[in-house]
C-alpha cells in the first residue's frame with residue numbers, strides 16, 4: 001500500500017453538487033446558504049482535512065454526511081450508498097464527547113454492537129484491542145466523570161472504531177483540549193490510523209493539525225464551497241519532529257495564506 005498518499009483509489013465519500021439552504025427561523029431572518037455546490041471525495045484509508053473560516057459550513061457538511069440532516073440539492077454517497085439517515089457506517093467524533101454518564105468506559109465502548117445484539121465473542125476481543133490502542137487499558141471500570149477531556153476523546157474514538165465504520169467523521173475533535181493533550185491526541189490518532197487505516201474526514205480550524213494529520217486538505221470559502229485542495233506530501237508514519245521541518249513550515253505558510261485569503265474575501269464573492 002502506498003501510505004504516502006492514500007490506501008487506494010476506492011472512493012468512500014462522494015460529494016456531488018451538495019448545497020444546503022437553512023430556511024428562515026423567523027419572519028425577520030433570511031434563508032442561509034450554508035453550502036453552495038460542494039464537490040469532493042474522500043478515498044478509502046485517506047485522512048482528509050476540512051478547513052475554512054468560521055460559519056463556512058464545515059459542521060453542516062459533516063452533519064449531512066452523517067445523515068443528521070438533508071441537503072437541499074446534490075448527492076452524498078458513502079461506500080456506494082446514498083446517505084438517507086444516520087447509521088453505524090458513519091461514526092461521528094464530536095468536539096465534546098457524547099458519552100453515556102451512567103455507563104462505564106467498557107460499556108460505552110461496546111454500546112453499539114451490544115445494542116444491536118451482536119455476538120460478544122466477536123466484538124469483545126476487538127474492543128479490548130481498541131481499548132489498549134487508545135491507551136485506556138486498566139480504565140475499563142471507570143465512569144466518564146472519572147476521566148479527563150483527552151481520555152473521554154479516547155473512549156469516543158474506540159467506541160466509534162468498534163463499529164467498523166466506512167468513514168469516521170470528526171468535528172474539531174481536539175479543539176477543546178489543552179495544547180499538550182491535543183498534541184498527544186494527534187499522535188494517538190496517527191497511531192490508530194496506522195493500525196486500522198480508517199477513512200477520516202476531519203474538520204479543524206488548525207492549519208498545523210491538518211498538515212500533521214492529513215493526506216489532503218480541502219479549504220472552504222466563506223460561502224460554503226471548496227476553494228482549494230492541498231496535497232500533503234509527508235510520508236507516513238509521521239513523527240512529531242515533522243512539525244519542525246522547513247518543508248512543513250513552508251506548507252503551513254501556504255495554507256495559512258489560503259485561509260486568510262478566504263477570510264478576507266467578501267461573502268458575496270463566491
Ligand SMILES: Nc1ncnc2c1ncn2[C@@H]1O[C@H](COP(=O)(O)OP(=O)(O)OP(=O)(O)O)[C@@H](O)[C@H]1O
Pocket residue numbers: 022023025032033034052053054055056057058059060061205
Ligand atoms: N440549524 C440551522 N439553522 C439555521 N442556520 C444554520 C443552522 N446550522 C447552521 N446554520 C448556519 O449555516 C452556516 C454554516 O454553519 P456551520 O455550523 O456549518 O459552520 P462551521 O464552518 O462549522 O463554523 P465553525 O468553524 O464556527 O464551527 C452559518 O451561517 C450558520 O449560522
Ligand SMILES: [Mg+2]
Pocket residue numbers: 058059060
Ligand atoms: Mg463547526
